[in-house]
Amino acid sequence: MKLKLLIGAIALSATTLSNYCFSQAYPYLKPETRVLKIIEKNFTDATGQYKLMAGELAPGQFPKSYDSLSGKLETSNSGWWCSGFFPGSLLMLYQENHDQSLLTEANRKLWELEKEQYNTHTHDLGFMMYCSFGNAIKIAPKPEDKQILLNSAKSLATRFSPKVGCIKSWDSKPSDYLVIIDNMMNLELLFWATRETGDSSYYKIAVTHANTTMKNHYRADYSSYHVINYNPETGEVQQRKTAQGYANESAWARGQVWGLYGYTVMYRETKDKKYLEQAEHIAHFILTNPNLPADKIPYWDFNAPNIPNALRDASAGAIMASALLELCRYADKKEALNYFNTAQTILKNLSSPVYKAAAGTNGGFILKHSVGHMPQKTEVDAPLSYADYYFIEAMKRYKKFAK
Ligand code: GLY
DSSP states (O other): OHHHHHHHHHHHHHHHHHTOOHHHHOTTOOOOHHHHHHHHHHHHHHHHHHHHHHHHOOTTOEEEEEETTTTEEEEEOTTSTTTTHHHHHHHHHHHHHOOHHHHHHHHHHHHHHGGGGGOOSOSTHIIIIITTHHHHHHHOOOHHHHHHHHHHHHHHHTTEETTTTEEOOBOOOTTOOEEEGGGGGGHHHHHHHHHHHOOTHHHHHHHHHHHHHHHHTBOTTSOBOSEEEEOTTTOOEEEEEOSSSSSTTSOBHHHHHHHHHHHHHHHHHHOOHHHHHHHHHHHHHHHTOTTSOTTOOOBSBTTOTTTTSSOBOHHHHHHHHHHHHHHTTTSOHHHHHHHHHHHHHHHHHHTSTTTBOOTTOGGGOSBOOEEEETTTTEEEEEOOHHHHHHHHHHHHHHHHTTO
C-alpha cells in the first residue's frame, strides 16, 4: 500500500516536472545564448548526418561505428546492446525539428527491433528498448509500443536472482554470476513498468539491484569496479575485476559515468536521499579527479597508463553531461552550478571540430573519438552510436533550462 502511494506520488511528480518552467525553478542555472545557438546548429547538422547514415543501412542492420580507414559503416543486427540508440536518436531529433523522414526511418527500425522484447539472454534490454520505444511513447503513447516495453521489462526481470540481489549481466559458467556497473542503466525500464502497471515487483527488483551494486561495486573513493562476479548460490563476492577498463583496480571512464547516470535516475524514481548522495559522491570522484582534463572529456580510463597522451572517450563525456544536467536539478545550489557548468563545458567542447564530425564525414555519426573496448582493440578512437545518443539527450536537457 505504502509503495503504491509512493509510486502514485512519483508518477504525479514526474507529470508535474514535465510541465515545469525550468527558468523559474532553477533561476541560477542559465544557459548561454551562444551555446543554445551552437546546439540548434548541432541538431540541424545531426539531422543531415543521420539521414546520410540511414541511406547506408541495409534492412535489419543497426549502426555501431565507422572505420575511417576502410570507409565502412560497422553495423549489427537487432540483438546487439546498441540497437536502440539509432532509432532513439532519430526520435529525439524528430522532436526537435519535426522532419517526417526521421520519424519514418525510426519507425522502420523500431519494427526491426521489436522482436528483442522476448530476448532473455541479455541484460541490455533497458538500453535496447527504453532508449528506442521509451522515446517513441513520449511522441505517441501507442498501446502496442507500451506492450513491447512491458514484455521487455518482463524479459529483463527473468535475469534477477533474489539470492544475489542483482540482475545477471553476462551469461557465463554455472559457478559465475557476472554483474557489470553498466547494468544500472537498464533499471529505468523497470521503474516505467511499475508506473504503467502498478505491479511493484519491477520497482523492487530495480531497488534491490541498485542497493547490491552500491554495496559491492564501489570503492571507498566512490570509483567503481567494472565487473563483480558473485557466487550464484550465496550471493558472496567472488571477484572484483574489469573487462573494458585498463586494470582490475582502475576506474574505467564509461563505467564511472554509467554509475553517475544510474544513481541519478534512482533518486528521480524513488526520491530516496541515499541515491542522491551516491550520485553526488560519484560526481565528486569524477570532477575532482586530477586526471580529468580541463576540457572535461575523460580519458578512456582515469588510470590509463599514458595520460596525458591516452585516448579520450567522447561517449563518457556525453553520458556525463547528460547525467549532470539532471543531477543539477536535485543538488544544492553551489553543487548544481558546478554540475551545470561542467556539462556546459562538455557540450561546447564536443561541438568543436575536434570532436564533432564535418558534414558528410564519419559515416554519418555526429561525434568522433570514443573508445568502445580498448582491451579487445575494438572501436578504439571511433564514433559510437551511444556517444551520439547521449550527446543529443544532453543538448535537449540543456535547452530546457532556457524555457
Ligand atoms: N558494455 C557497455 C559499454 O561499453 O559501455
